[in-house]
Amino acid sequence: MSAEGGSAKRFVLLGTDYVYPRTTNKILRAFLHSKGVKDEDIMEEYTPFGHSDYQTIIANIKKFASAGKKTAVVSTINGDSNVPFYKELGNAGLKATDVPVVAFSVGEEELRGVDTKPLLGHLAAWNYFMTIKNPVNAAFIKKYQDWAKKNNVPNADTVVTNDPMEATYVGIHMWAQAVEKAKSTDTDKVIAAMGGQTFKAPSGFTLTMDKTNHHLHKPVYIGEVKADGQFNVVWKTKEPIRAQPWSPFIAGNESKQGL
Amino acid sequence: MRSLITSVLLGLCCLFGSAHAALDPAVLQGFASEDFGERLAVIGQLGQIGDEDARRVLEALENDSLAIGGGKVLIYDGEKAIDAASGVALEAVPEDIDTLTVNNRMRTAIEAAKAGMALFSTDPTVRLTAATRLRDGVDATTLPLxxxxxxSEQDAAVHEVLTLAVSRGNLGSGEAAKRLSAAIALADSGDPSVLALLEPRLDASVEPDAAVRAAVADAIRSIERRLAVAGAIGTVFTGLSLGSILLLAALGLAITYGVMGVINMAHGELLMVGAYATYVIQGLFQKYLPGMVDGYLLAAIPVSFLVAALVGVLMERTVIRFLYGRPLESLLATWGLSLVLIQTARTLFGPQNVQVDNPSWMSGGIALLGDTVLPWNRVVIIGFAAFVLVLIWLMMQKTRLGMFVRAVTQNRSMAGCVGVPTARVDTLAFAIGAGVAGLGGCALSQIANVGPAMGQGYIVDAFMVVVVGGVGQLAGAVWAAMGLGLIAKFLEGWTGAVVAKIVVLVFIIVFIQKRPQGLFALKGRFVES
Structure with a gap:
């Protein structure tokens, strides 16, 4: 919405038809309302799982975008449907400079199976990108690539790291730290030791586990797709953000903000 | 004396330098700034300068090869660095070199700047893309340009685009005459964004002149009419495109299930085999014939047919031939085969989807009118489906093998009595069905995912088409595929994808209830096995 982000005034909320996109879009709609975006400038569309024919939806997006205001697409399309979606987008001539698509579930691993030329400049939001430059991340990538080569993972020479891998890596290390602190693997004792654990993560920050809700405090990165299927970080938070399990933009969650 | 030499040298340097360095280094220094606004300003200035040096810098920026190092703006290709202002190569790459990141906003500015320069190119196609690019964002700075x-434009096509662009800019002009001619010119536009520009001008408080208002109303009507036509063509095209994909997925099954009566649950995996064959051919071309990589798809067509046919022969010889006439057992056995094939692909190629690129001649599309684009890959696939259909029809109707297949279908024991080698005909027919599925997979690789489980998504659709069309009929499969494609697309435009899918399935259930034999039923006497 900022000038930096392209000053989008209209939003297409596009997702696969299940609970995650529906909830995300409910929160997004409430957030956009709070920023003064009216319902007529928001288009919400859902597709069934495994949907592979995005012709009609892309035509609708084009129609929606031609109303004279800068339009952006927020995509929560799940898994395999992304390839047909982006292919169709490229072939229909919608470039990132016209209608940028920001995806919440497309990362390095997903882009391995995609011809990235038509995707150049589209965006993704994650807590970690493989391109982040710091010694911890370099060591993390090296370790994973060596492991893949040693264990003959298919296509081992092109393996990539991504956000879910980093999250698992951090999580298992924090668990190990908590076990050491609790001096036991007993579930209840480990849970008690878990809150407040910190770990120096490949994302370049020392992450903390929240004492009350046991979510991680994480940085947020926005990256643009590069031609090689990696991301160019164009925006990031200055420090890790505390996770809020209950969105403050949805009515009825007011009493749960302390959690 | 020394000072004289120095000054001569300096003068020479200046001469020499000015021949190369048309760019003032001070202009470029803005790139070193952290502020995106300043960087954008530099891009704008470079667009104004508009010479070869400016173009070179913009192109470097676009290709991620513009860098800052040693306090200078450099063009850096990973090995050597060139001073962007002077074009002189540096002897050593500075230690602190860092590539400038380009974001979408800068990319837009670069494109606009380059388009402004390209407007005066000698190549009409370059001018056309530049004019089209600028048309959508006419403002006070680009209008005079x-x-x-x-x-000075001579080329008719470029002239037309430029007229529309200038008219857009002139809509907000102070002179009523300019606004009137702009509104009249814009009536020829097919662009929905023009509508958004025109609509506020119907208001008397925005547009005081009644004649202009009338012209604007006329223009809106003519654009809307044109858009409606383009929209209808677009919907029919998407329907045909979906239909052709359903048809390609189902044609192989129309032979194995429709004609031979084998319920082949592994049909989807034969599609997958064809798609992976395409992927392998693409890899071979990239490795050994990089110059002809765009032609890989043509080579992949026969290969995917042969590989899938071979897998089909193996399936038929080892499993299916023992199960003719036992639909339930063959259903279970072929389902098992499908799992074996999926796991084989997973072991060979890994569980992730693999990347199959569109050849460059299949990327992009034909811009019809306004925002209706017919993508090339879909146009090609519609043509390919027709080609495969004609091939199968010729094979079934005009060849001896086709005649045998029809004979065995109609009356197996009678055909055997008159000397038709029924077992071999079965194998060949199954191989052809499998091969056609491979062709379908080759086509699907161009628009969908290629992964081990890709076939699972098509098996239901394929059976749907064959059953609705009428078992044993190729023509039925064609009508059913096109009909289902068009119905699905018209409904989707109206109700959304989720509801459209449900409605189509309900329609098929009702249809099969009323007409279990499908659209076309074979007439005549049949020996039920």
């Missing part, structure tokens, strides 16, 4: 280009 466009007017200048329009005055």
């Amino acid at each position: 466009l007017e200048k280009a329009l005055a």
Whole structure:
């Protein structure tokens, strides 16, 4: 919405038809309302799982975008449907400079199976990108690539790291730290030791586990797709953000903000 | 004496330098700034300068090869660095070199700047893309540029685009006459964004002149009419495109299930085999024939047919031939085969989807009118489906093998009595069905995912088409595929994808209830096995 982000005034909320996109879009709609975006400038569309024919939806997006205001697409399309979606987008001539698509579930691993030329400049939001430059991340990538080569993972020479891998890596290390602190693997004792654990993560920050809700405090990165299927970080938070399990933009969650 | 030499040398340097360095280094220094606004300003200035040096810098920026190092703006290709202002190569790459990141906003500015330069190119196609690019964002800075280009433009197509662009800019002009001619010119546009520009001008408080208002109303009507036509063509095209994909997925099954009566649950995996064959061919071309990589798809067509046919022969010889006439057992056995094939692909190629690129001649599309684009890959696939259909029809109707297949279908024991080698005909027919599925997979690789489980998504659709069309009929499969494609697309435009899918399935259930034999039923006497 900022000038930096392209000053989008209209939003297409596009997702696969299940609970995650529906909830995300409910929160997004409430957030956009709070920023003064009216319902007529928001288009919400859902597709069934495994949907592979995005012709009609892309035509609708084009129609929606031609109303004279800068339009952006927020995509929560799940898994395999992304390839047909982006292919169709490229072939229909919608470039990132016209209608940028920001995806919440497309990362390095997903882009391995995609011809990235038509995707150049589209965006993704994650807590970690493989391109982040710091010694911890370099060591993390090296370790994973060596492991893949040693264990003959298919296509081992092109393996990539991504956000879910980093999250698992951090999580298992924090668990190990908590076990050491609790001096036991007993579930209840480990849970008690878990809150407040910190770990120096490949994302370049020392992450903390929240004492009350046991979510991680994480940085947020926005990256643009590069031609090689990696991301160019164009925006990031200055420090890790505390996770809020209950969105403050949805009515009825007011009493749960302390959690 | 020494000072004289120095000054001569300096003068020479200046001469020499000015021949190369048309760019003032101070202009470029803005790139070193952290502020995106300043960087954008530099891009704008470079667009104004508009010479070869400016173009070189913009192109470097676009290709991620513009860098800052040692306090200078450099063009850096990973090995050597060139001073962007002077074009002189540096002897050593500075230690602190860092590539400038380009974001979407800068990319837009670069494109606009380059388009402004390209407006005066000698190549009409370059001018056309530049004019099209600028048309969508006419503002006070680009309008004089466009007017200048329009005055000297000779090429008819470019002239048309420029006229529309200038008219857009002139809609907000102070003179009523300019606004009137702009509104009249814009009536020829097919662009929905023009509508958004025109609509506020119907208001008397925005547009005081009644004649202009009338012209605007006329223009809106004519654009809307044109858009409605383009929209209808677009919907029919998407329907045909979906239909052709359903048809390609189902044609192989129309032979194995429709004609031979084998319920082949592994049909989807034969599609997958064809798609992976395409992927392998693409890899071979990239490795051994990089110059002809765009032609890989043509080579992949026969290969995917042969590989899938071979897998089909193996399936038929080892499993299916023992199960003719036992639909339930063959259903279970072929389902098992499908799992074996999926796991084989997973072991060979890994569980992730693999990347199959569109050849460059299949990327992009034909811009019809306004925002209706017919993508090339879909146009090609519609043509390919027709080609495969004709091939199968010729094979079934005009060849001896086709005649045998039809004979065995109609009366197996009678055909055997008159000397038709029924077992071999079965194998060949199954192989052809499998091969056609491979062709379908080759086509699907161009628009969908290629992964081990890709076939699972098509098996239901394929059976749907064959059953609705009428078992044993190729023509039925064609009508059913096109009909289902068009119905699905018309409904989707109206109700959304989720509801459209449900409605189509309900329609098929009702249809099969009323007409279990499908659209076309074979007439005549049959020996039920």
